[in-house]
Amino acid sequence: MASDSVTPAAPDWRARCKAKKQQQQEAIPRAWLIETPPDDVLNVLDVPYKCGLLTPREIEITDTTDVGALLSKLASGQWSSVEVTTAFYKRAIIAQQLTNCLTEIFVERALQRAQEVDDHLKVTGKVMGPLHGLPISLKDQFKIKGLETTMGYASWIGKYADSDSVLTQILYECGAVPFVRTNVCQTLNWGETFNHVFGRTTNPWNRYLTCGGSSGGEGALVAMKGSPLGIGTDIGGSVRIPSAFCGLYTLRPSYERLPYAGAVNSQEGQESISSVPGPMTNAVSGVKLFMKAVLDSKPWNKDPLAVRKEWSDKEYALSEHGGGGQLSFAIMWDNGLLKPHPPLWRAMRMCKAALEDAGHKVIDWQPYQMLEIFRNAESIYAADGGHDFHVVCEESGEPVIQTMSPDTNKHDLALDEPLVQTVLGPEKKMLTAWELWQLHKEKRSLRKAQLDHWQATANQTGTGRPVDAIISPAAPYVAPPHGLNNDYFYTTFCNAMDYATSVVPVTFVDEELDRPVPPHEFYNHHDEANYKLYDPKLFHGAPVGLQLIGRTLEEEAVIAMTEILDNALGKYRAAARE
Amino acid sequence: MASDSVTPAAPDWRARCKAKKQQQQEAIPRAWLIETPPDDVLNVLDVPYKCGLLTPREIEITDTTDVGALLSKLASGQWSSVEVTTAFYKRAIIAQQLTNCLTEIFVERALQRAQEVDDHLKVTGKVMGPLHGLPISLKDQFKIKGLETTMGYASWIGKYADSDSVLTQILYECGAVPFVRTNVCQTLNWGETFNHVFGRTTNPWNRYLTCGGSSGGEGALVAMKGSPLGIGTDIGGSVRIPSAFCGLYTLRPSYERLPYAGAVNSQEGQESISSVPGPMTNAVSGVKLFMKAVLDSKPWNKDPLAVRKEWSDKEYALSEHGGGGQLSFAIMWDNGLLKPHPPLWRAMRMCKAALEDAGHKVIDWQPYQMLEIFRNAESIYAADGGHDFHVVCEESGEPVIQTMSPDTNKHDLALDEPLVQTVLGPEKKMLTAWELWQLHKEKRSLRKAQLDHWQATANQTGTGRPVDAIISPAAPYVAPPHGLNNDYFYTTFCNAMDYATSVVPVTFVDEELDRPVPPHEFYNHHDEANYKLYDPKLFHGAPVGLQLIGRTLEEEAVIAMTEILDNALGKYRAAARE
Structure with a gap:
């Protein structure tokens, strides 16, 4: 099965990953490169204050963890979306250099969008929507038209989206500024964040520790205050694990309360335990504002699976x-x-x-009945024997990652046998x-x-x-x-x-x-x-x-x-x- | 595979069916047996008026097709639940003798329940709930504690329920009187109503024609005004086909809007296109009253799959x-x-x-995209290659029914090749x-x-x-x-x-x-x-x-x-x- 399915035209998967990573690096404005501390500096949360890249006003803006406060300053015009987006973008780029939390970087495009939002306010005197001017980071699953969505797969490099995912579309309609996409683990089926395309994301509280996953890029980024609000997804803990590990607030909504249509995913079509989008943020106000904004937009008119249930005061x-x-x-x-x-x-x-x-x-x-529930859920996740992951990896020849450990001998406390990774490893029998x-x-x-x-x-x-x-x-x-x-x-x-x-x-x-x-x-x-x-x-x-x-x-x-x-x-x- | 799985103690499936049918016949009070017209009398809707079993008041009661009107007479005590239940029961038994629409008959138990409801009103001066005193018929899937639920399978004869299904439980809490259960087709996967246990249900408008299915017992019964409100289920048309064929109102609600927990089913666990319960009645008011009553009971507190969405005025x-x-x-x-x-x-x-x-x-x-939707849906219904039906039938040795035709040569207009019955017939490869x-x-x-x-x-x-x-x-x-x-x-x-x-x-x-x-x-x-x-x-x-x-x-x-x-x-x- 292995590399036979790679088309002759496809370059070696390692070369593809290297080129993509290089392209990402080049997307960073030169002026935003900082002198990074050595790897043995574990807690990097203070770097934004000390590295000299952010102005005091940019620090004030990005330290505003209450999304409601940010939105009211944006709505009043006290802060423009361009300056708020610039501030968060700079801090996101700092976070990237310290924790490797980003995937797609598109500064110019985001600032154009911010300008559009500012112009709207200037011309009409009205906000564009309930998330007017707010920069929002997205896990590398939510498509943005014209950008690649690799989701950490070598074989998906070069897949440019021809439309926005429904959630992206709603965020635009709400006046938000999607400004960066964030790292994941290969397959999305780990509670850590590492893949062959973008590498490993670390925890800014202690880079020796994992930021969690699979929405770990969001975890590290939001903890660095490089984004006021990030959108992850959760099928087994993927917004909650990085939030717990990085000191954030999050919500795992119920199946289909929020729209998922048009986002890429692992094991797409597995509807027994559905993956759901969820917000990650530094203050609970962000969770509420996001949920209310999305539900008020009537997502069921765009995503046929979204539950027709309005936000209920x-x-x-x-x-x-x-x-x-x-x-x-x-x-x-x-x-x-x-x-x-x-x-x-x-x-x-x-x-x-x-x-x-x-x-x-x-x-x-x-x-x-915890053991019974555990076994039932794990059997569902493993129902395809890992076939989905193998199919995607075989397209490029990239191997399916079998462990998140950077060096299997490094930690003498390694659990002797993974408790849950039943779907990773060699492909198994399908149900x-x-x-x-x-x-x-x-x-x-x-x-x-x-x-x-x-x-x-x-x-x-x-x-x-x-x-x-x-x-x-x-x-x-x-x-x-x-x-x-x-x-x-x-x-x-x-x-x-x-x-x-x-x-x-x-x-x-x-x-x-x-x-x-x-x-x-x-x-x-x-x-x-x-x-x-x-x-x-x-x-x-x-x-x-x-x-x-x-x-x-x-x-x-x-x-x-x-x-x-x-x-x-x-x-x-x-x-x-x- | 065939009959090996039948335990030695199990009697021949034909004998089991015959005994069950005999038991059903004996459950009919002798005094309620009528002289039935010959089979070539096709429209039998006038029989209740002419057979002499119903008093003029019983005709008045059972001709009250507006469920709201029935409920207000029950609530005021103008009509007692005992007399309303008796009237509908008698008419249901007439319907049974003409169209073979019933499965479980339990007159004494239903009248005891009606008495309980009447006593409640007498003692407290209040109705028991929004469906106070109303007799309701149930498709042979909704369990009633202590009664068998055969769903038309020989192998399920003798399966006495040890609890009510959630919907039955809610109907009791709403003050209703579940009073009879109704016939289905074997497997529930036909738009007609025939099984080896109870036989065929016919259409009271014209007994040469089918009443539809799989909730065809309800279709015939409610059309005969033998029940003011019947509850069927629908996975491909099973409340709508019999309603259309028998001249009734119905509603097929969305997946999980109404509680299904505790009901028996075919292909249980098939969640790609879910079966749903739905009311069948002679006036649209019954649909509304039923839906509102069930939703007001907060079914999500009893069925974890029921959507938490209140009735919305x-x-x-x-x-x-x-x-x-x-x-x-x-x-x-x-x-x-x-x-x-x-x-x-x-x-x-x-x-x-x-x-x-x-x-x-x-x-x-x-x-x-109708053909694409058709093919996708049919492939989902057939995903187990019919294994579920074969497993249940093999328990007794009863064959899986391959056609609803009473005599394959009788109708020279037979469609040459069934368009949809991909899951019936010999067991096929599973997906x-x-x-x-x-x-x-x-x-x-x-x-x-x-x-x-x-x-x-x-x-x-x-x-x-x-x-x-x-x-x-x-x-x-x-x-x-x-x-x-x-x-x-x-x-x-x-x-x-x-x-x-x-x-x-x-x-x-x-x-x-x-x-x-x-x-x-x-x-x-x-x-x-x-x-x-x-x-x-x-x-x-x-x-x-x-x-x-x-x-x-x-x-x-x-x-x-x-x-x-x-x-x-x-x-x-x-x-x-x-």
Whole structure:
């Protein structure tokens, strides 16, 4: 099968990748090249302030993490879109030089668009739409007419889009300025970010650690404040893992709440557990503004799969949750398959204390049928035996990547056997359509049992309602060293159940506070390997994010509850500092 | 493979079916047996009035086709649920004796339930819910705790449900009285109604003709006014075909708008084109009341797949259709694959005239990519090569039914080769999961192209909006003789596109008005066979129903537009009589 399918005209895949990378490098304005710190400088978040490329005003603009504040300055004309886009573009290029987070760079085109938006405001006195003038970064799946979309595949180099994806189109209609595209992992099926075309993206909090993936380019870029709002996608955790690892807010909406039409994807047509777009940002306001803008645009008139369900202010006001006065949360301290590391437990204790201080109820979540759900979901992801990935790679002869590790011997803590990578590696036997239907049957009954399990919490909460949301780790660890992010089930659980789920940054690893704990009775050998992975010095300073898990198609309520948790944490942290 | 899988304890499948049928017969109260007319009496709709079983009050009750009127008499206590249920039960048993439309008969249990509802009203002074006291018939898929659900399979005889399906549960909570279950075709994959357990259901308008299927038991029962509201399911036309053939109103809601959890099904786990429940009734008010009642019960709290989308009065007020003042409709006179028979054309001309008289716009619908959609949908239905049906049949040794014809030589107009029955017959090769994904990719792009095609009508309608709904045949013929309903694409088109679609009864075949037309240039040999099938004498008096096709998840608007069409037709018919 291997390289026979490569057409004679196709150059060697390595040469193609090299040329593309060269072309990317040349797209960077010379004046924006900075003197980069050596590789052993791990935390690079301060470089934008010190490298001299950004003016104080550009620092002020890009440090404005509240998207609402940015939008109101853009709408009033206080800041033009050209200057805001320029500022973020420069900072994005700094991020690129430090973390290798970008794919497509198109400065001139983005600034032309920003000028168009500015002109519109000048001529009409009105904003172009609810995202007027806002630069937005896009994961390397959302097509922009006239640009390549490689998605990290050598064989897709040179594929120029003849139309915008529906989401891109809506962003344009909303007045936004798509200004850069961001890196992914090959196949999109890893929780890290590495491919043969653009290479590896690192975590700006600590470049020895992964930024997560597959929307890891967005994770690194937004953490560097090189973009106020990035759009990733999530089929097993791909917006939540990088957000948790990079200290960001995100939302994984339910299947088809947001339009995916016209975007490229892996395993396209796999509709059992659908990939979904989701925003990644430095303040929760960005999540809400993006969701409302896209839903107000009636995406179902452009994408036939998009759910016809308007943004609901009523649901955002927590109409289904007693109006939000007193909520009840359940904490999933441990999913029973891999016990989270100490910093995650401390973060969950902080949430419990903060929410209780704010008058809410907090109980323990009892995990239920987790292994069954895990096996069902993994079998679905692997239903084609990896055929899709192999087909795309064989077009160029590029191999399917088998590990995210930069050097398999570098980390002596490597998990002995990957828990989840059932679809990567050599191509395996495909399921038949009928076998896939049996997995769907099983998934339906697992979802029904999980729903009933959730509903049954009504008699434990004291609010008269079932638990309003679950708080859970997004991974059993914070960002691990490259090649070691091998467990995705804390996030995949939500994809399998189709739960609207956010990520909230809670704290940072503190080697003093987060001491190792004595070994527990290990659930399995992965759990044991995970226990051994914990090293407070290694992880010190890494962001700790948690998931807030709501119900299917409950995006508005999840955003509202995320705000409530975020406010409660803010007060709690302020009180702790006093 | 054949009968090896039958356990030694299992009796011969014929004996099992015979015993079950005997048991069904014995469930009929002796006093409710009537003297039935001979088989050559074709139209049996007048039998309830003449057979002497129903009292004048029972006739008055069961002739109340407006479900709203029934509900208000039940709510006021003017009619008790016991007497309403008794009246409909008696008429259902009459229907059974004439058309063989029932499966499970459980008079005592239903009357106990009715008594419970009556007692509730007496004690509390309040109705139990929005469907207080209303007898409702269910297709033989919706489980009722303690009763068998055979779905026409010999191997499922003796399967007693240990819980209600979610929809049954919701109907109970709404105060309804599930009182009878209705016949289906084996596999549910035919547009007629015949299985080895219960036999064939006939059309009460003309027993020589099929009642349609697979919800054909409901079709015959509701047409006989043996039930005020029946619940069927639809994966390719199964509520719309029997409704069109039996002169009823129905709605095929979008995927997962209504809860399906806990119901038995064919090809369970096939989620590419999902089966959906839908109401069948004699007046459109029943459709609305049922949909609103079920959605107001928040089915997403019981069925994890049910879309979290409340009943919307705003959408029912046609907020997306200019408020409903002036609408625009497009008529699909012909889908380009099979040309409808003359009565369908007359019915469409009536709609056009009636709507124009009412001030609406009517244009022609241009069919687009119909053959591609047909092929994609049929390939999806056949993805398991029929394995599901064979597995269930092999449990008892019962053969998979290969034709609905009572006698293959009886009708010399038989279509030479079935157009759609690709999954029935001998088991065929299954697709792989990856091949199924390729069909999903294709389906997504067909849906996107169709959406864009629909949106593009905005510049033809004169309303500033795209066409508000399409009016189309539900089949290229009215109810044909048994065994001859072989084309489902007029309905399947809507399942494939996931269009919310109703059926409206328009008129009746009139051998004087609906003269044969000269042959057209045939699209294919099925089209030719279909042309030759038309015989005004054979079809004289049969109901002619049409589809009103709206967008995905637009159930409220489709109901509102169905009412508008129905009112317009009422006025048009009244004017024609003057």
